[in-house]
Amino acid sequence: MNFFEKSSLLLGAISLFFLLSGCGTVEAVHEADQYVSTIEQIDIPDDIKVIGLGEATHGNIEFQELKKDVFEVLVKNENVRVFVLEGDFGGGQQINQFILNGTGTAEEAVNTLDYIIYKTEQMIDLVQWMHDYNATVSEDRKVYFYGNDMQRYDYNKKGVLDYYKVVNTDAFKKYALQLEHVSNDKMRELTTEELIEINETIENIMLDLQTNENNYVEESSTEAYLFALQYAQILKQRTQLFLNEEDYTKLRDQYLTDNLQWIAEFEEKRGHDKIFITGHNGHIEKTSASLAGYKSMGNYLDELYGEKYFAIGTDFISSEFQAKNGGSGERQIYTLENHNDLVDAFNEVESNVFYVDFENASKSDELLDLMSRKQKMANIGDDFRWWYKTLKTFYTIEITPNEAYNSIIIVKVATPTNIIE
Incomplete structure (x- = not known):
């Protein structure tokens, strides 16, 4: 077999792999839309103390918009007053000063985090909304911003x-x-x-x-x-x-x-007994499923708070996302499809973004079976290379959905964020 024949076979095998890795094995569940709701209809049990929202990538508009959209619902309907971001603690306090006192601008406040993934219009909109909201409410209704990360000095x-x-x-x-x-x-x-x-x-x-x-x-x-x-x-x-x-x-x-x-x-002493934390799916999920072998924050929170920790995961079917090329260090746009049995079950739902509460969805025997079986769900950080697409292990985390999360938000088609330099 000559070189060109071998190359053709290799290219053919790679093409077939991509084709197969993008195919779902489960057809859409009949009338699946009766088990979904809008973001505005999210309902959290009354005794919850910590609500976590994961994001399947750091580089999609829709997942960054969900930080604001979900928090706004929690503020209005669940009496949540504390927002925590997977971001620098010290920088978070600079943002907190802006939303409380109006010092500087929302963009300047976001830049203090020194995390390039957050230098986006979506994050600026979130911080500006918190500032504007605080300007309209009494002292006891104000919201507070924190970061819980420690990767900056x-x-x-x-x-x-x-x-x-x-x-x-x-x-x-x-x-x-x-x-x-x-x-x-x-x-x-x-x-x-x-x-x-x-x-x-x-x-x-x-x-x-x-x-x-x-x-x-x-x-x-x-x-x-x-x-x-x-x-x-x-x-x-x-x-x-x-x-x-x-x-x-x-x-x-x-x-x-x-x-x-x-x-x-600290916030409980100030009368705020519920907090909202948002970060990567791998930090929010409860089962420490990452192949990196670390115990996830969500696992710790599950041990600390038990049923008072409510975890919301996210996933997509098709995503064009922005991430740093781990080789060159340059930021690029990547395109990826991620099919698994659970998200494909909702393929016929018309909305692009929708919420699935697992307790409600478990009324369907078909959905309960899917939620109880391991699924390879999207889990992409801020470091990506084109060849990661050749193996799902590089861009998914294999979890049992109803053990890792209490609910999930599915984005059928996700679009890339634009970094503001």
């Missing part, structure tokens, strides 16, 4: 140092000098020795805050003190991720959970 460092300017100017000068080289721009250039020194400085800051709690609270407030301690905690988490890169994914979801729990407890 700048605004967490700023939070700690700004606090020391108020309570201890000598400590401010000392710690500002010791943390001078700690920044988002330079953090990946830090040596192990430098990281160890940074970790020691942060531990000293936390010890100083805890030792002088009474004095510092008198000079500021209990709320300001607690935030300063949490900013320091985020700095420590970021540093620990660098020092333990072999356990990065494992530690990150543990930290995401710790920070979400801190937010929930």
Whole structure:
């Protein structure tokens, strides 16, 4: 067999693989539309404390729009007042200041997250809506914005140092000098020795805050003190991720959970007993199904809150999405179809975006069977390469839907976000 014959066979095999991987095995369920509802009709059980919304990709307009659309419903119908994003804690507090006080613009506030996936019109619209909503309601009805991630330094460092300017100017000068080289721009250039020194400085800051709690609270407030301690905690988490890169994914979801729990407890003391958290499907789902082998935030939340954690997954049938090419580092548009038995069962539903509550859908024996069987559901991060499409393992997560989630939002055709440079 010559080279050209071998190449033809290989191309034919690859083409056949793509064809087969895009085919569903289940026909649409008859009258499936009776088991779906609009986003505006989402109804969450009364005793839920944490509501999670996953996203199948970071690079689709529809999934970013769902953050606002779902939260707006929860604010109006479920008395939810706290929005938490899989984004930087310190940057999240800059957004919070904007939605509460109108400092700057929504775009400037979003940029403080330093996450390029969120530099979109959809995120700006979300933050602007929260700002405008707060301007129309009484103090007890206002909404609050948080990030629960720890992958940035700048605004967490700023939070700690700004606090020391108020309570201890000598400590401010000392710690500002010791943390001078700690920044988002330079953090990946830090040596192990430098990281160890940074970790020691942060531990000293936390010890100083805890030792002088009474004095510092008198000079500021209990709320300001607690935030300063949490900013320091985020700095420590970021540093620990660098020092333990072999356990990065494992530690990150543990930290995401710790920070979400801190937010929930802090806000509960202010009378807000429900929070909304949005992030990647792999962080929201309850069963730690990722082949990366880490325990998901959703799994931790399921253990912490039990039936009081309500997880909403997302999936698509066809998606044109934006992501970073893992090889070149450039952002590109990719096209992908992802068929699985569950989403294909709803193929004849007319709406492009619709909500499926599993408790309601389980009234159908056919749907209950599908929800109870493992499905390869979309799970795409911000790193993609064209050859990932050759094997579903690279762009899906195999889960049992009604074990991983309480409900799902299906987007039949998803379109790409546009990054604002």
